[in-house]
Every structure is written in structure tokens, then in C-alpha cells.
Amino acid sequence: MPDLQQKIEEIQARNARVEADKAWETSWVRRGFIAVATSVFALVWMLIIENDQPFLTAFIPAVGYVLSTISLTSIKRRWMRGR
Numbered sequence: 001m002p003d004l005q006q007k008i009e010e011i012q013a014r015n016a017r018v019e020a021d022k023a024w025e026t027s028w029v030r031r032g033f034i035a036v037a038t039s040v041f042a043l044v045w046m047l048i049i050e051n052d053q054p055f056l057t058a059f060i061p062a063v064g065y066v067l068s069t070i071s072l073t074s075i076k077r078r079w080m081r082g083r
Contacts, residue, residue: 031069035062 024030039062046054 026073031066035066038062038065 039058042061043054043058046057051057
């Protein structure tokens, strides 16, 4: 029986890790970090290539990313209902 209890505890620990990973993948903290990092890297690039409007140009990919994550969530829900 101790072996069975240990296996159950291992499964529960694994499930907790999987749930935490899933929560991270869908979190606004992750999305915000990626959006900010995208903007910073794009801004640096726009400044290097001397773009006329580096701040606006760097902001656009980040907005596109956030909008895509929002729309993908609703598309995923519709897809899952259809299955």
C-alpha cells in the first residue's frame, strides 16, 4: 500500500505542475511580458535603422500579439464546442 500512496502523491504533484503551466500559458502577466519585450526589441531595432516613427512602429507588433491572444481564446472555445 505505501507504493500505491506514493504513486498517488506523484500523480497529484504532476497534476499540480501541469495546472500551473497551463495557468502561466494563459496568464495576462505572460502576455504583458511578451508584449512589452516585443515592443522594446522592436523599438531598439527601429532606432537602429532610424525609422521615422520608432515608438509607433514598435508598438504595433505588441498590439497585434495581444489581440491575437484574445481572439485565439474565443476561437479555441468555439472550436472545442464544435468537437
